[in-house]
Amino acid sequence: xxxxxxxxxxxxxxxxxxxxxxxxxxxxxxxxxxxxxxxxxxxxxxxxxxxxxxxxxxxxxxxxxxxxxxxxxxxxxxxxxxxxxxxxxxxxxxxxxxxxxxxxxxxxxxxxxxxxxxxxxxxxxxxxxxxxxxxxxxxxxxxxxxxx
Amino acid sequence: xxxxxxxxxxxxxxxxxxxxxxxxxxxxxxxxxxxxxxxxxxxxxxxxxxxxxxxxxxxxxxxxxxxxxxxxxxxxxxxxxxxxxxxxxxxxxxxxxxxxxxxxxxxxxxxx
Numbered sequence: 568x569x570x571x572x573x574x575x576x577x578x579x580x581x582x583x584x585x586x587x588x589x590x591x592x593x594x595x596x597x598x599x600x601x602x603x604x605x606x607x608x609x610x611x612x613x614x615x616x617x618x619x620x621x622x623x624x625x626x627x628x629x630x631x632x633x634x635x636x637x638x639x640x641x642x643x644x645x646x647x648x649x650x651x652x653x654x655x656x657x658x659x660x661x662x663x664x665x666x667x668x669x670x671x672x673x674x675x676x677x678x679x680x681x682x683x684x685x686x687x688x689x690x691x692x693x694x695x696x697x698x699x700x701x702x703x704x705x706x707x708x709x710x711x712x713x714x715x
Numbered sequence: 716x717x718x719x720x721x722x723x724x725x726x727x728x729x730x731x732x733x734x735x736x737x738x739x740x741x742x743x744x745x746x747x748x749x750x751x752x753x754x755x756x757x758x759x760x761x762x763x764x765x766x767x768x769x770x771x772x773x774x775x776x777x778x779x780x781x782x783x784x785x786x787x788x789x790x791x792x793x794x795x796x797x798x799x800x801x802x803x804x805x806x807x808x809x810x811x812x813x814x815x816x817x818x819x820x821x822x823x824x825x826x827x
Binding site for chain 1: 734736737738741769771772773775800804807808
């Protein structure tokens with residue numbers, strides 16, 4: 568996947584309010600629908616985006632409000648969704664990726680990154696203490712049976 | 716998101732419609748916990764998800780919290796009307812290991 572070969576792109580920037588998670592995932596699904604994803608695949612992208620944006624809201628700006636940036640790029644047979652926050656960053660990315668690990672155990676299942684990995688084809692996390700967090704998620708269009 | 720609640724004996728039936736995510740999970744918790752606090756004899760919970768269009772891990776966390784409250788009261792939880800899409804996310808979360816799943820509220824009432 569060569570992101571420089573994107574044929575279309577979009578960018579959203581919004582305050583880290585929980586009510587903005589829904590509209591962000593809906594915009595991403597509509598953006599990705601430019602490719603021939605199935606409804607199930609678009610639902611998967613909605614869940615992945617919802618998890619990524621929720622993480623930015625919950626962990627990125629725990630005690631104050633900040634901006635969340637969602638960028639989308641679309642290529643011939645792929646879509647790349649980037650979610651960025653300028654929060655405190657992740658102390659240990661490998662630990663954060665372990666299923667059920669959470670720094671906020673009260674009714675948090677710690678499954679956000681697990682769901683993102685399950686529902687996308689590639690996930691990159693760029694984060695360090697004090698440097699914010701960027702999640703890059705890629706979903707590829709699966710080859711379709713010609714007879715479908 | 717809307718949640719309609721109905722009590723039958725020692726069972727609280729919740730009919731959830733719309734989307735359950737980070738934002739609506741708080742309202743879900745508040746409304747359901749208030750009802751559970753008002754009714755100490757209620758120990759089982761049935762969640763009818765047939766009207767649910769979307770759920771993510773935040774929504775699942777809110778349901779898990781209510782499952783735990785039912786367990787603390789010695790009760791059980793059943794999920795009704797789980798679509799294939801939502802069933803997959805429930806399976807990934809491990810929640811299916813601690814709740815029952817049925818097609819109808821009547822079946823769920825018999826099982827809890």
